Amino acid sequence: MSDTTPSAEMLADMYALAVRARKLDERCWILHRQGKIGFHISGMGHEAAQVAVTFAMRRGHDLLHPYYRDLAMVLGCGMPMADVLLGSFGRAGDPSSGGRQMPNHYCYKPGNVFSVSSPVGTQLPQAAGLALAEQLRGGDRVVVTCIGEGSTSEGDFHEALIWAGVRKLPMVVVVENNEYAISVPMKLQMAIERVSDRAGGYGVRGVSVDGLDLLASYQAAREAVDLARSGGGTTLLEVRVARLTPHSSDDNDSVYRPAAEKAALKLKDPLPKLRAQLIAMGALSEVAAREIEERALSEVDAAHRQAEAAPYPPEAWALGPVFAGEEA
Amino acid sequence: MSDTTPSAEMLADMYALAVRARKLDERCWILHRQGKIGFHISGMGHEAAQVAVTFAMRRGHDLLHPYYRDLAMVLGCGMPMADVLLGSFGRAGDPSSGGRQMPNHYCYKPGNVFSVSSPVGTQLPQAAGLALAEQLRGGDRVVVTCIGEGSTSEGDFHEALIWAGVRKLPMVVVVENNEYAISVPMKLQMAIERVSDRAGGYGVRGVSVDGLDLLASYQAAREAVDLARSGGGTTLLEVRVARLTPHSSDDNDSVYRPAAEKAALKLKDPLPKLRAQLIAMGALSEVAAREIEERALSEVDAAHRQAEAAPYPPEAWALGPVFAGEEA
Amino acid sequence: MADKTLIEGIREALDEEMARDERVIVIGTDIGVRGGVFLATQGLYAKYGPNRILDAPLAESSIVGVGIGAAMNGLRPVCEIQFADFIHPAYNQIANEAARMFYRTGGQYPVPMVIRAPYGGGVGGGLYHSQSIEATFAHVPGLKVVIPATPADAKGLLKTAIRDNNPTLFLEPKKGYRMIRGPIPEDQGCVPFGEARVSRPGRDLTVLAYGMMHFYALQAAESAAKEGLDVEVVDLRTLNPLDSAGVLASVRRTGKALIAYEDNKFVGYGAELAAQIAEDAFTALDAPLLRVAAPDAPAAPYSHPLQDAFLPGPRAILDGIRTLARY
Amino acid sequence: MADKTLIEGIREALDEEMARDERVIVIGTDIGVRGGVFLATQGLYAKYGPNRILDAPLAESSIVGVGIGAAMNGLRPVCEIQFADFIHPAYNQIANEAARMFYRTGGQYPVPMVIRAPYGGGVGGGLYHSQSIEATFAHVPGLKVVIPATPADAKGLLKTAIRDNNPTLFLEPKKGYRMIRGPIPEDQGCVPFGEARVSRPGRDLTVLAYGMMHFYALQAAESAAKEGLDVEVVDLRTLNPLDSAGVLASVRRTGKALIAYEDNKFVGYGAELAAQIAEDAFTALDAPLLRVAAPDAPAAPYSHPLQDAFLPGPRAILDGIRTLARY
Ligand SMILES: Cc1ncc(C[n+]2csc(CCOP(=O)(O)OP(=O)(O)O)c2C)c(N)n1
Ligand SMILES: Cc1ncc(C[n+]2csc(CCOP(=O)(O)OP(=O)(O)O)c2C)c(N)n1
Numbered sequence A, B: 001m002s003d004t005t006p007s008a009e010m011l012a013d014m015y016a017l018a019v020r021a022r023k024l025d026e027r028c029w030i031l032h033r034q035g036k037i038g039f040h041i042s043g044m045g046h047e048a049a050q051v052a053v054t055f056a057m058r059r060g061h062d063l064l065h066p067y068y069r070d071l072a073m074v075l076g077c078g079m080p081m082a083d084v085l086l087g088s089f090g091r092a093g094d095p096s097s098g099g100r101q102m103p104n105h106y107c108y109k110p111g112n113v114f115s116v117s118s119p120v121g122t123q124l125p126q127a128a129g130l131a132l133a134e135q136l137r138g139g140d141r142v143v144v145t146c147i148g149e150g151s152t153s154e155g156d157f158h159e160a161l162i163w164a165g166v167r168k169l170p171m172v173v174v175v176e177n178n179e180y181a182i183s184v185p186m187k188l189q190m191a192i193e194r195v196s197d198r199a200g201g202y203g204v205r206g207v208s209v210d211g212l213d214l215l216a217s218y219q220a221a222r223e224a225v226d227l228a229r230s231g232g233g234t235t236l237l238e239v240r241v242a243r244l245t246p247h248s249s250d251d252n253d254s255v256y257r258p259a260a261e262k263a264a265l266k267l268k269d270p271l272p273k274l275r276a277q278l279i280a281m282g283a284l285s286e287v288a289a290r291e292i293e294e295r296a297l298s299e300v301d302a303a304h305r306q307a308e309a310a311p312y313p314p315e316a317w318a319l320g321p322v323f324a325g326e327e328a
Numbered sequence C, D: 001m002a003d004k005t006l007i008e009g010i011r012e013a014l015d016e017e018m019a020r021d022e023r024v025i026v027i028g029t030d031i032g033v034r035g036g037v038f039l040a041t042q043g044l045y046a047k048y049g050p051n052r053i054l055d056a057p058l059a060e061s062s063i064v065g066v067g068i069g070a071a072m073n074g075l076r077p078v079c080e081i082q083f084a085d086f087i088h089p090a091y092n093q094i095a096n097e098a099a100r101m102f103y104r105t106g107g108q109y110p111v112p113m114v115i116r117a118p119y120g121g122g123v124g125g126g127l128y129h130s131q132s133i134e135a136t137f138a139h140v141p142g143l144k145v146v147i148p149a150t151p152a153d154a155k156g157l158l159k160t161a162i163r164d165n166n167p168t169l170f171l172e173p174k175k176g177y178r179m180i181r182g183p184i185p186e187d188q189g190c191v192p193f194g195e196a197r198v199s200r201p202g203r204d205l206t207v208l209a210y211g212m213m214h215f216y217a218l219q220a221a222e223s224a225a226k227e228g229l230d231v232e233v234v235d236l237r238t239l240n241p242l243d244s245a246g247v248l249a250s251v252r253r254t255g256k257a258l259i260a261y262e263d264n265k266f267v268g269y270g271a272e273l274a275a276q277i278a279e280d281a282f283t284a285l286d287a288p289l290l291r292v293a294a295p296d297a298p299a300a301p302y303s304h305p306l307q308d309a310f311l312p313g314p315r316a317i318l319d320g321i322r323t324l325a326r327y
């Protein structure tokens, strides 16, 4: 355990990543309310778990096939804030898709981040394929893929986990369980208490962890990534998180989420908790924390300015490229 | 337990059903070798388990959504042998499909047997829907559906089991595990020892039983059906059986099945074992057993004659009916 | 009679059919308390309860597969797929199972089921909230495919679909949910399948369209009228069964046909219309056929300039009308 | 040069491409020791081992999905779907994922993957071992669709597919696996996509076909010749990209076109051919277009008289030729 305990420096970096994601996320909601961007889907409440998983990876070396809430993860894998916002604004410079996909459908090749799709669950068999290729060539890269708990109901989840078990793939399947799929509560997706209970049926390791607790999540993620790298196969890692926002900017969750539950959400926010914890541990001073927060905000401001000023894609990008050119 | 212990009479009936299925099955292989029928896929080695499950049902009352190996089950639900053979010969009188589907794609409405499809696994969500309708209207019919172990890898298996768990559906999912999916061995389908280990991930009951042992299978099936009827939800019932034949008449299993394994298959045949057991128990005399066997053979002969003499469907049946006529 | 929206037509049909026939149930995601992401089922959960309005697990293949089973056991399910783009996981249950069940059982097991799905672009939905899927499914024998273009038809055709004993894919032009308005008669009944509607008579040429493109076709025809062109617009309403006779009759009258669809052009539904015309109204044709459709790229992109460049609309149809008229 | 079968062409292409490029792997069910149910991979497991020939779980969506991932991580998978009828569970991974990946990443992530599937009827396979699926997939932008009609093309087109950087659906007319024979040159190389082949030149009319129907078209043309009709037969070879120029050129030469396909007629691939001809070669047409295709019922039934009644063959094509010739 001790060798995976994060240093004070790393803890500060982790906090910085969580804050960067949060500040950018908040800005997106504002931009949406201002009518400047057409859509936003948020990672708020998932950040601690996402940061933990990201830091457990060898970032830039390992492969990430994320889902739409994984803002902290893609930032952690090196995607600049401005690049995220270029997507939100649908601008040409959007490295995910050149403005073709909806916001938050991340792709960031320099960071080994694969393209987020809308149809949920499709990334899982693909992640298994990424891991299979890695295994066949004897590489040491681990594949991390993420999915919401509701989306584990899709057949693709099952099929991917079968591959994972049968071939002992070097993969971590992170289920970000926020207990809702839009309005549908977890109990209508599964008759079990923990998503990780599904692991046994596939012969893979199953772990559930409090995803609001960054340190616990980091330990769990680190073990899973290390195990995958050392040939021990796949872990189904459930992080229990909270969706602090409506499903997306198109959603009104007060229709289906009890007022008391919504009110109690503030208490679940992992960030204040993390901040206090790190200060108590001495990993962070109040001053350093505030510096991190201010730096994140300036970064958001700069990214916002840059993205908003960026040009739209040329119309021709609507038409292609559809097919890759030939090469031998 | 005692009230579910089969009477001697019932045991004799069970043996009779197993023998009828076996004799008919053997005839089909002969007819195929003679070039009289185009295809056969066999239930040999699965009969004990199938008979057990069938007798655990209220036949004609409960619903059966079987798969292609379930010859003993459809006979048990009242399908006449001749009707089976009309399908094998592709004749008009085939009650399954009027000659439209391949042989062994059973459907027998008078016995509440739903139509077998070729794409494996599709029957499972449909069976969940049958059970859902039953539950919603407060009916007491149980839905039994069957699938091979290889086909449990399909996403549809997962999705159906989720419904089963979430809604506590009155259903029994029978997995007939013969350790092969055509040539692909079980270990390439799952990294677990027993298919029933998959039950835990769905919050349904999981049971594995020696499907070569009719009495053990009957107890297990009876418990599962009774539980379903009494509101206790779904059981995933794995019956461990043996595929005594190649996958189908199109297959040559000596390419992939070790000779020693093939030779040892005879020892797994559930029928001689059952016969000896019933005689030892006093449920059957040697004479009675022989009578059952001879009666089955005459039944096969008669059915064979009837089916072979039956007319082909009119050409118009190729074109329809495609759509059901309107009714208010 | 105050105008209503297309989505109101949908909701009224569901409500009235559920009230009329207790075998009708609705299965889908977020259709319960949430009332559906487009609010098609708003209020129905409160009215009919959890045994009639069933929030499903997020698993489209099972939404359809469970629907098939329920339909074969006495119910009449209406399955909602949240966006047409997400029907793809259910393709097997729809094409191999629902559509083939009646034929494969020699008519013993009808599957009285409706699958509703919002489809089409123009709402900033990008590649996966904009797709047109009608050609893919109209090609499947045994499946009916319906697309309403007015609120009254939305109601009347959905009622027919629910009462029909066959699996029916009911595609709703989502951009039109609130944009397309019109009267719905108090006593709006069933609108029969297989009857196209001449929504604007004209002599110079025929525009064949459905869904949102029908809405645009009327606009284009209006503009063309100002240029002295008398354009007939035909709303197909049901794609399978297709009212071939109605289509051919119009083309025979005008001698020219523009076929408008929002889907990708290549092997799209309009190709079938073109083929039937070229086979059966060949001698009546005074000009080549002309298709106005989306390019053969994946789907309408998110970024607004790209979306606009991608989607065919009134302008593209008007251009086509002018081209044909000049011929 | 001794004649070979179509399936031999497939096997040779796989073998040579695997030998040539170690990134090529094969994924499917029963493709290992069993060598595939049609023996397309016979001998390859022994030669290339379990790290190149991977027996998959019985789960088509994952066979394609895993293929996509492997393709994005440096391999060049050839995924085998045992029968085209069983590709339906993978429709989502093919249409929403493989085909859209390159576009949705602005060209960053090509998916160099081949999906092979035996298709078509006439082998007593009933509803689920007889389907034609080309129209469904040719309509998907971003996916190439190829159908060989000769052993040499089977080899040459499959080689091209494996080297192509795009997802390619490679459909093999299973009835022709052993029935279609012909020479395969020792040095058979890649056959380019997008080039239709005039397999029989003629002046009176054009028959457009592919796969098994091309085989029948040649037979029908032979019979027609005896009646004094000089029929041109064009083998499309690749359905997407379609060699529109080649198709139109032939039709312009002959003035008449019969479009033959084994799939259900309605919204089938032939509709697109008809549409393009009616749009772009209208003035060259001397007669209505004519499609010869399967009826709009689920698929070829099992029982032989029904199967024969269902499937179009040389006789139906010949009848069509006569009809067109008389016009
Ligand atoms: C195949 C498919 N069906 C439906 C949708 C619409 N949809 C988008 S997100 C979502 C809920 C996903 O819930 P969950 O997996 O729990 O993830 P969360 O959003 O809660 O993080 C739904 C239904 C979709 N994107 N894809
Ligand atoms: C979706 C689909 N894929 C492939 C096939 C071809 N196929 C028919 S049976 C079979 C093996 C099934 O194995 P299993 O489920 O173990 O049942 P068993 O035949 O052993 O009883 C396969 C691959 C099919 N019928 N459906």
Ligand SMILES: [Mg+2]
Binding pocket: A148, A149, A150, A176, A177, A178, A179, A180, A181, A182
């Ligand atoms: Mg969730």
Ligand SMILES: [Mg+2]
Binding pocket: B148, B149, B150, B176, B177, B178, B179, B180, B181, B182
């Ligand atoms: Mg098996």
